[in-house]
Amino acid sequence: MSLKQEVLSALAGAGLSPLHRYGQNFMIDAAALQTLVAELALSPEVAVVEVGPGTGVLTARLLEFGARVTAVEIDRGLHDLLAGRFAQQIPGQLTLVHGDCLQTKNLLHPAIISASAAGPWRLGANLPYDVALPVLLNAAALPRPPELAVVTVQWEAAERLCARPGQDAWGASAATLQAAGRPKLLRKLPPNCFHPRPRVDSAVLRWEPLAALPDGFGRWCRAVFSSRRKVVVRALRDHGVERDAAEAACSACGIAADRRLESLDAPELLALHRAVGADVVNTAAPGEEGPSP
Secondary structure: OOHHHHHHHHHHHOOOOOOHHHOOOEEOOHHHHHHHHHHOOOOOOOEEEEEOOOOOHHHHHHHHOOOEEEEEEOOHHHHHHHHHHOHHHOOOOEEEEEOOOEEEOOEEOHHHHHHHHHOOOEEEEEOOHHHHHHHHHHHHOOOOOOOEEEEEEEHHHHHHHOOOOOOOOOOHHHHHHHHHEEEEEEEEEOHHHEEOOOOOOEEEEEEEEOOOOOOOHHHHHHHHHOOOOOEHHHHHHHOOOOHHHHHHHHHHHOOOOOOEHHHOOHHHHHHHHHHHHHHOOOOOOOOOOOOOO
């Protein structure tokens, strides 16, 4: 049975169909699924969080490797399908949770927070497009972020997260994720890799942590990026930093005061945050780019 037949059969057997409001596009390409599994480098007892397990095609493969899985599914019908399919693994190897992966745009579901606090963990998921950025950004900002994340996201989002200063896609989300770790775009996935077919391409994205983010860095970054086209001193002044303090911070960080904010890379932004972060009003939420000036 092909992966597509497996997914369609599971949905039909449960009397379910994809729900647009949950952004459900089920992976039906075996090669794409194999990329996810292989990149997660699984072994017995590895802890994995899966967001949006759907019919369980990835879940089954995680369990086959002996991983301990926490799966969060918002759709009640799919949750019940999964509960039946993996009844023998629940509650031992699989923790199945019915709920939204995000309590708010600033906060992951308690089950994900609990799994992250319990020890090293990995994030592996075919992420719904509308939650991909806040899930990744909030996961990266946890006291114990995932030691590895391998997820599918919209192609545009992957390009955005892997962008560099000077590129149009460079913004607060990329700066925050790159301040915390290394994102890498692994492969492009055309619409026919999913059911139903989305109208856009997708990507497999890998992320590995480098260092813990300072408290409030993501919100700070979004706040100052709302003045992204302004010179650094002016951008800082827009967000509550006195001119003398802004100029002193730039000097201490080796950043020319007349550079534009959007030209700074992640390490430079981290340095600037250490210098003036406490003085800047944090106004924007994780997962949201600040508005253009």
